[in-house]
Amino acid sequence: MRNLNIPDEVYMHPGNMSCPGCGGGIAMNLVLKALGEKTVLVIPACxxxxxxxPHPQNSLKxxxxxxxxxxxxxxxxxxxxxxxxKGDxxxxxxxxxxxxxxxxxxxxSLSGTAERGDDIIFICYDNEAYMNTGVQRSSSTPFGTRTTTTPGAGWKKTRKKDIMEIMAAHRIPYAATANIAYPRDLLRKxxxxxxxxxxxRFLHIYATCPTGWGIASDQSVKVARLATRTNVFPLYEVEGGISTTLNETGDLPVEEYLKVQRRFKHLSAEDFREIQRDVDADFELIRKRAEVG
Known part of the structure; x- marks a missing residue:
């Protein structure tokens, strides 16, 4: 860990209830390394x-x-x-x-808090479905995904909501995407x-879910890295809702990311092409904004 300039201190207890390869667990470990012990976490159902x-137990320090x-x-x-x-x-x-x-x-609640300018950090660890209750689709679930509520031929036919666009529109001081496969970038943000x-401030962290995505637990970080290398999940920052900086992008075809996940196994070559077109269009919009600065 020292070779990556990542703090050695760990604020998670071993033996917690996360699944093997849980991207959300990796994300929490990294985030707390950056924030340190003077942190309070507010966690809703997830x-x-x-x-x-459950109280009084706590897997975190x-x-x-x-x-x-x-x-x-x-x-x-x-x-x-x-x-x-209290003066803290x-x-x-x-x-x-x-x-x-x-x-x-x-x-x-998030929109109201952002509009009022409340002094908090809101972090979304995004595994693209309601995983805790059985892999049901959310508005973060991408086009083409099979979940328990979009099964068989009824796979999700709508695109993923662009939460970064929404948060940037609030003109908050700082919003950024991050990825568990890029720990130094994540800690910096x-x-x-x-x-x-x-x-x-808002952070959108890409967090793989082996259980819901149909990947092996030891492939969690590899698949996360593919998401950025295919521009499915580019890494960028937006300051003041306007100034955009691209941090990490990729040049691989989207198919390289999709084909290794069971949740996309049903998709055709034409479906892959449609997703590629959408990814290219979304990335081009971010790239143009970054050029403006």
């Missing part, structure tokens, strides 16, 4: 509500407040207000939610979000 453990599915952001804002009253300006308050608690059920002032 895989991590189970992994963290920082305080955790469990909250309702739809209230992660506003609860975190309340924790921040309470700490401010050192502790970082983080809302930590899956895609269901970010893209869907938690979006209204967490540190940058922590240092940013003047409102809500």
């Amino acid at each position: 895989c991590w509500a189970i992994i963290a453990g 920082v305080p955790v407040l469990h909250t309702a599915f739809e209230t992660a952001a506003v609860t975190a804002a309340g924790v921040r207000a309470g700490l401010d009253v 300006s050192e502790t970082t308050v983080v809302a930590w939610a899956g895609d269901g608690g970010t893209f869907d059920i938690g979006l209204q 967490v540190e940058k979000a922590k240092a940013a002032k003047g409102g809500t």
Whole structure:
């Protein structure tokens, strides 16, 4: 770990409830390394509500407040207000939610918090479905995916919601994508979000789910890396809702990413071409914004 300039301190206890190869577990480990012990996590219903453990148990070495599915952001804002009253300006308050608690059920709370400029970091670890309750589709689930609620020929026919566009539209100080396969980039962005002032900061972390995606647990990081190398999940930052910086991009065809996951095995060559066109169009939009600065 020292060769990657990643802190040695670990804020997760071994033997927790995460699945083998869980991208969300990898993400949490890295994020806490960057934030340190003076952190409070607010976790709504999601895989991590189970992994963290029921009160009074805690698989993490920082305080955790469990909250309702739809209230992660506003609860975190309340924790921040309470700490401010106590004169504690050192502790970082983080809302930590899956895609269901970010893209869907938690979006209204997140939008309100961002609009008010509450001093929290909101982190979405995105595994692209409601994995904790049985792999049901969310609005983060990409086009072409089979889930338990989009089975057989009824695979998901709509595209993934662009949460970064939504958050940038709030003109928040800092929003960024990150990927568990690029740990140094991820840690840098967490540190940058922590240092940013003047409102809500948002991190969208790509977190593979071997169980829901149909990949081997030892392929979790490899598949995550393919997502960025194919521009399915480019790494970039948006400051003030406008200034865009591309950090990491790829040049591989999207098929290289899709063909290694069972959730996409039913797709045809034409489906691959349609997804490639969408990925290219989305990436071109980000690239043009980055050129403007």
